[in-house]
Amino acid sequence: MHPAPPSGLFDGPLHLFAVRAYYEDTDLSGVVYHANYLKWFERARSDMLRLLGIDQRAAVEAGEGAYAVADLAIRYRAPARLDDAVTIASRATELGAASVRLIQRALRRAEGPDELLAEATIRVGFVAPDGRPRRQPAAWRAAFQTLMNPEDPA
Amino acid sequence: MHPAPPSGLFDGPLHLFAVRAYYEDTDLSGVVYHANYLKWFERARSDMLRLLGIDQRAAVEAGEGAYAVADLAIRYRAPARLDDAVTIASRATELGAASVRLIQRALRRAEGPDELLAEATIRVGFVAPDGRPRRQPAAWRAAFQTLMNPEDPA
Amino acid sequence: MHPAPPSGLFDGPLHLFAVRAYYEDTDLSGVVYHANYLKWFERARSDMLRLLGIDQRAAVEAGEGAYAVADLAIRYRAPARLDDAVTIASRATELGAASVRLIQRALRRAEGPDELLAEATIRVGFVAPDGRPRRQPAAWRAAFQTLMNPEDPA
Amino acid sequence: MHPAPPSGLFDGPLHLFAVRAYYEDTDLSGVVYHANYLKWFERARSDMLRLLGIDQRAAVEAGEGAYAVADLAIRYRAPARLDDAVTIASRATELGAASVRLIQRALRRAEGPDELLAEATIRVGFVAPDGRPRRQPAAWRAAFQTLMNPEDPA
Numbered sequence: 001m002h003p004a005p006p007s008g009l010f011d012g013p014l015h016l017f018a019v020r021a022y023y024e025d026t027d028l029s030g031v032v033y034h035a036n037y038l039k040w041f042e043r044a045r046s047d048m049l050r051l052l053g054i055d056q057r058a059a060v061e062a063g064e065g066a067y068a069v070a071d072l073a074i075r076y077r078a079p080a081r082l083d084d085a086v087t088i089a090s091r092a093t094e095l096g097a098a099s100v101r102l103i104q105r106a107l108r109r110a111e112g113p114d115e116l117l118a119e120a121t122i123r124v125g126f127v128a129p130d131g132r133p134r135r136q137p138a139a140w141r142a143a144f145q146t147l148m149n150p151e152d153p154a
Numbered sequence: 155m156h157p158a159p160p161s162g163l164f165d166g167p168l169h170l171f172a173v174r175a176y177y178e179d180t181d182l183s184g185v186v187y188h189a190n191y192l193k194w195f196e197r198a199r200s201d202m203l204r205l206l207g208i209d210q211r212a213a214v215e216a217g218e219g220a221y222a223v224a225d226l227a228i229r230y231r232a233p234a235r236l237d238d239a240v241t242i243a244s245r246a247t248e249l250g251a252a253s254v255r256l257i258q259r260a261l262r263r264a265e266g267p268d269e270l271l272a273e274a275t276i277r278v279g280f281v282a283p284d285g286r287p288r289r290q291p292a293a294w295r296a297a298f299q300t301l302m303n304p305e306d307p308a
Numbered sequence: 309m310h311p312a313p314p315s316g317l318f319d320g321p322l323h324l325f326a327v328r329a330y331y332e333d334t335d336l337s338g339v340v341y342h343a344n345y346l347k348w349f350e351r352a353r354s355d356m357l358r359l360l361g362i363d364q365r366a367a368v369e370a371g372e373g374a375y376a377v378a379d380l381a382i383r384y385r386a387p388a389r390l391d392d393a394v395t396i397a398s399r400a401t402e403l404g405a406a407s408v409r410l411i412q413r414a415l416r417r418a419e420g421p422d423e424l425l426a427e428a429t430i431r432v433g434f435v436a437p438d439g440r441p442r443r444q445p446a447a448w449r450a451a452f453q454t455l456m457n458p459e460d461p462a
Numbered sequence: 463m464h465p466a467p468p469s470g471l472f473d474g475p476l477h478l479f480a481v482r483a484y485y486e487d488t489d490l491s492g493v494v495y496h497a498n499y500l501k502w503f504e505r506a507r508s509d510m511l512r513l514l515g516i517d518q519r520a521a522v523e524a525g526e527g528a529y530a531v532a533d534l535a536i537r538y539r540a541p542a543r544l545d546d547a548v549t550i551a552s553r554a555t556e557l558g559a560a561s562v563r564l565i566q567r568a569l570r571r572a573e574g575p576d577e578l579l580a581e582a583t584i585r586v587g588f589v590a591p592d593g594r595p596r597r598q599p600a601a602w603r604a605a606f607q608t609l610m611n612p613e614d615p616a
Contacts, residue, residue, distance in 0.1 A: 002263065003162050005172040005239035018159040022200050024193045024341060028334035028390055028522055030215075030591070034531040035332070035504070038497035039178045046176050050237065057236040060490055061184075069496040073535035079593055082211040082336055083204065085159035109156065129492070131541055178495060182368055182488035182544055184437070188377040189346035189486070196343070214336055223342040227381035233439055236490055283338070285387055310571065311470050313480040313547035326467040330508050332501045338523075347486045354484050358545065365544040369492075390519040391512065393467035417464065 031079030044088035074120035185233030198242035228274035339387035352396035382428035493541035506550035536582035
């Protein structure tokens with residue numbers, strides 16, 4: 001009887017995750033506050049990890065570490081509005097020893113082609129609890145490796 | 155190919171809506187920050203309105219008004235943690251000319267019975283753009299009326 | 309040359325802390341989102357602890373524990389708007405072995421008397437990292453004791 | 463008796479604004495959540511406008527428009543932790559007909575030189591309520607012009 005909890009899916013190496021714009025996301029200009037797209041993108045990355053079998057919470061609680069955003073660049077194309085259904089499309093593009101780079105887009109479902117709301121490139125690095133960069137766990141790196149095309153840098 | 159956007163469902167008069175705890179929801183104590191349960195409850199109320207055919211955004215954009223929280227009381231029973239799947243169960247208990255009272259609970263899915271994380275009573279009032287209480291639109295009130303038991307106060 | 313970081317002050321046992329409403333605080337209805345008052349109240353409580361010489365971060369990092377909100381009731385009286393200067397007035401009213409109860413009010417500075425925006429009673433309990441209630445550190449309890457009137461329950 | 467509401471100051475063309483890290487800003491990794499730096503930067507920009515005599519709220523309420531973030535790039539250097547006093551240093555670097563570009567840095571006060579936590583370049587554009595770019599009001603542009611060096615592009 002319970003509704004299904006939020007979950008995305010993989011379309012090949014592309015991860016798709018759906019969100020909806022609620023009051024909490026908007027500001028008095030009537031549209032979604034710019035920083036809240038980063039929360040949507042982070043939800044999508046967490047869902048991607050979950051689907052890849054990576055248990056972030058266990059890693060934090062065991063003192064191993066966590067991914068932290070190292071840098072990002074985002075361009076806002078069109079504003080999301082209350083009740084909009086938005087798909088976050090994410091794709092890993094580079095895999096390093098301690099970091100992963102992704103491209104993430106927010107797309108509004110529309111009659112006809114989806115409308116691009118925002119697009120970002122984001123680099124996340126694995127960091128130890130003391131904040132220092134650390135090689136990501138081998139199993140995590142292997143999970144991301146399955147998403148990389150043969151021609152992508154590794 | 156798109157994943158479904160978040161949507162709850164009605165089990166009779168009980169509205170059920172699923173959320174998941176992400177990084178944005180937690181604080182350094184390792185659990186979900188207390189104010190964020192109110193965001194989850196608001197998402198559930200917005201979803202309830204959407205399923206009832208009430209278009210909040212159109213009402214705001216047309217200058218008719220919006221529901222605003224008038225008062226609430228919440229008791230925290232057990233903390234939600236990262237990645238938890240949480241169901242928000244909501245039930246309207248009183249329907250007035252300008253306000254609706256609801257009981258909302260956050261339940262963690264678990265082996266065996268769900269675990270109660272938090273429960274709240276919340277009264278929302280319809281307010282004009284100038285902030286004054288206003289009778290809720292007749293269609294909105296009628297929609298909520300369908301959720302009230304014959305023995306409930308109206 | 310640096311501006312002073314946010315800091316409140318005690319007026320006898322009453323703690324006063326100033327915030328301002330920014331874009332992040334508002335929603336599309338044009339006023340401050342209801343859950344964000346709880347963030348303002350939490351900032352004020354954290355400031356109160358800091359002024360009392362209580363180091364929350366050290367307690368969390370040492371694995372001792374932290375205050376968590378156990379329950380609260382809030383009534384919204386008038387909405388805060390962008391750029392409003394709001395004073396959070398907080399007063400401890402009950403001190404137990406593991407918990408503290410406070411009354412907190414959000415007041416808008418105005419010509420004439422301040423305008424009451426919201427008022428809440430909030431009970432915070434000290435909890436161990438595993439989430440169980442724990443007696444608050446003796447020094448913390450003693451610090452709060454200095455704020456209690458002789459006739460208040462202790 | 464009231465504490466002063468948050469306010470920054472100008473050191474020549476450089477705007478300085480102080481924030482403090484509270485529970486709401488952190489996540490379970492123990493440090494400030496990456497998206498929350500953008501909220502701090504937005505508070506600083508709003509404060510800059512306020513000090514320049516620009517009334518954002520009046521412009522929104524009059525239906526003139528508002529600044530919206532068009533794009534940004536941010537690099538995270540070191541994490542902020544609970545209770546840290548952080549200064550946001552902002553400087554306008556380009557002024558166009560409909561947009562302003564700024565560099566913003568988050569600096570932790572420390573013994574010795576401040577520690578750089580994050581730095582961003584952010585472009586904000588003035589947009590009409592329908593979301594379309596619009597020339598910013600002449601008085602707003604003139605206010606920003608006072609911050610530009612003669613050798614800066616205008």
